[in-house]
Amino acid sequence: MNSMQCYSPNTLDEYQKIYSGIAEKNILVFSGGTDLMIGRHELSQDAIIIDISGIAELKGVEKKENKIFIGSCTTLNELLYSHKIQNDIPILIKAIKTMASEQIRNRATIGGNIGNASPAGDTITPLVVLEASIQIYSPESNEVKTIPLEALFSGPCASTLQNGEIITKIIIPLFEDKDIFCYFRKIGQRNAMTITKASLSAIAKYSDSKIEWIKLAPGSVSPVVKRMSKTEEFLQGKKLTPAVINESKEIIGKEISPITDIRSTKAFRVLITKNLLADCLSELINRH
Amino acid sequence: MNIDLIVNGKPVSVEVEPLDRLLDILRDKFDLTGTKEGCGEGECGACTVFMNNKLVNSCLVPAMHLQNANVVTIDGLRDFDFFKLISKAYEENGAVQCGFCTPGFVMSTIDLLRKKSEKSIGDEEIKDAFAGNICRCTGYEKIIKAVRQLFTMNIKVPERFYE
Numbered sequence: 215m216n217s218m219q220c221y222s223p224n225t226l227d228e229y230q231k232i233y234s235g236i237a238e239k240n241i242l243v244f245s246g247g248t249d250l251m252i253g254r255h256e257l258s259q260d261a262i263i264i265d266i267s268g269i270a271e272l273k274g275v276e277k278k279e280n281k282i283f284i285g286s287c288t289t290l291n292e293l294l295y296s297h298k299i300q301n302d303i304p305i306l307i308k309a310i311k312t313m314a315s316e317q318i319r320n321r322a323t324i325g326g327n328i329g330n331a332s333p334a335g336d337t338i339t340p341l342v343v344l345e346a347s348i349q350i351y352s353p354e355s356n357e358v359k360t361i362p363l364e365a366l367f368s369g370p371c372a373s374t375l376q377n378g379e380i381i382t383k384i385i386i387p388l389f390e391d392k393d394i395f396c397y398f399r400k401i402g403q404r405n406a407m408t409i410t411k412a413s414l415s416a417i418a419k420y421s422d423s424k425i426e427w428i429k430l431a432p433g434s435v436s437p438v439v440k441r442m443s444k445t446e447e448f449l450q451g452k453k454l455t456p457a458v459i460n461e462s463k464e465i466i467g468k469e470i471s472p473i474t475d476i477r478s479t480k481a482f483r484v485l486i487t488k489n490l491l492a493d494c495l496s497e498l499i500n501r502h
Numbered sequence: 503m504n505i506d507l508i509v510n511g512k513p514v515s516v517e518v519e520p521l522d523r524l525l526d527i528l529r530d531k532f533d534l535t536g537t538k539e540g541c542g543e544g545e546c547g548a549c550t551v552f553m554n555n556k557l558v559n560s561c562l563v564p565a566m567h568l569q570n571a572n573v574v575t576i577d578g579l580r581d582f583d584f585f586k587l588i589s590k591a592y593e594e595n596g597a598v599q600c601g602f603c604t605p606g607f608v609m610s611t612i613d614l615l616r617k618k619s620e621k622s623i624g625d626e627e628i629k630d631a632f633a634g635n636i637c638r639c640t641g642y643e644k645i646i647k648a649v650r651q652l653f654t655m656n657i658k659v660p661e662r663f664y665e
């Protein structure tokens with residue numbers, strides 16, 4: 215491997231200065247490296263690495279005005295052991311517990327999971343049902359903008375981030391109502407350390423034996439993670455009878471657009487997504 | 503680039519490329535060959551070490567993250583009393599066959615022992631702790647048995663090493 219240029223700024227200010235000094239804006243943002251190290255031999259030799267993992271402003275969890283702010287360079291294990299996240303965002307804990315291993319979770323960051331933009335990224339579906347937004351810092355304009363997380367993804371493993379732009383924070387609005395049902399389940403090759411073949415994140419409010427509202431985001435079954443608005447609308451206000459559950463399975467089966475790849479076939483992904491929805495709804499009934 | 507770090511308690515300085523792997527630095531520059539390369543992709547755990555007191559895959563740690571880091575490898579833990587007890591429990595339970603995965607499993611075992619003070623542990627918890635370690639010989643049952651035994655022994659593992 216030839217010598218690659220690399221910078222390790224400690225502040226966003228330094229990041230901006232480094233960025234301004236680079237003529238060819240061929241920048242590779244590097245965080246925990248658990249995705250990037252695996253493909254390190256395929257990285258362009260003239261890419262300029264900017265390692266953001268040492269930027270203190272990008273680390274940690276903060277609660278302000280009924281919102282949780284997560285720094286993008288916070289590791290998955292830091293989130294798993296954060297009391298704020300445990301109490302306020304249990305669905306994210308459920309998802310992170312299924313991710314990788316202790317070794318990986320000590321290094322992998324939430325910003326990297328989002329930045330990778332994989333439809334199998336396990337933090338993405340919980341954040342999408344929570345209607346999270348992300349802050350993006352542009353070193354070009356030296357400004358921060360906030361966009362809905364869903365708007366970041368433009369295709370499988372493709373994001374709308376411009377060269378040099380980095381995700382700085384993930385912002386999650388909290389519910390006043392603490393009685394919210396949440397569900398995360400993923401199906402892979404095996405239980406531990408598995409890449410998602412299909413998954414489902416859901417949050418819902420259930421009262422008087424009816425679904426007041428439900429938000430659904432399946433993983434690995436569309437080019438980008440998105441909400442299942444047709445299925446959500448269908449379920450809204452309904453009693454969960456066997457007929458309603460069956461019909462909702464048909465609707466979600468049509469709403470997703472999975473592909474066949476090395477991990478699974480399209481038909482199997484449709485089947486598991488339908489069954490995950492049925493599992494989620496029966497858990498919802500049993501909880502109440 | 504030149505980096506300064508601490509490996510098994512010794513301050514060292516080494517010339518590296520930014521994306522060189524910690525695994526290669528340990529094995530090739532410091533001859534710490536107890537740490538193994540299995541998959542090179544974060545799956546098998548044979549390369550597991552402590553970095554800043556956290557369990558990591560050394561095959562995924564780039565050199566540029568090592569400035570001032572504190573790295574502890576299996577070779578640096580051999581002389582501790584708890585290590586001898588772990589090694590004995592692995593041997594007695596037949597948890598070592600070809601032995602290639604063993605350094606990684608032992609590192610994960612150490613991490614588990616120092617995090618949990620209770621005297622008993624459920625199999626699910628042991629399996630979770632080993633999610634990042636693969637063994638192709640033993641079928642895992644013998645390793646799990648060794649760990650269960652270790653938990654009954656009230657072993658003292660320090661919270662930090664060489665700090």
Ligand SMILES: Cc1cc2nc3c(=O)[nH]c(=O)nc-3n(C[C@H](O)[C@H](O)[C@H](O)COP(=O)(O)OP(=O)(O)OC[C@H]3O[C@@H](n4cnc5c(N)ncnc54)[C@H](O)[C@@H]3O)c2cc1C
Nearest residue numbers: 245246247248249250313314323325326327329336381544
């Ligand atoms: C063995 C193994 C098991 C895994 N298991 C899972 C799993 O179960 N579920 C799952 O979802 N993932 C899994 N992963 C994938 C990976 O660990 C996660 O995607 C991780 O969160 C990536 O974070 P990172 O900090 O390591 O990212 P990096 O490798 O540093 O970066 C990943 C990508 O994101 C970009 N990026 C990083 N930070 C930012 C930022 N702040 N702003 C903009 N772009 C950014 C980088 O440019 C790069 O394109 C696994 C990986 C391995 C090796």
Ligand code: FES
Nearest residue numbers: 540541542547561
């Ligand atoms: S060699 Fe590092 S995890 Fe397999």
Ligand code: FES
Nearest residue numbers: 599600637638639
């Ligand atoms: S003993 Fe051979 S791989 Fe585990």
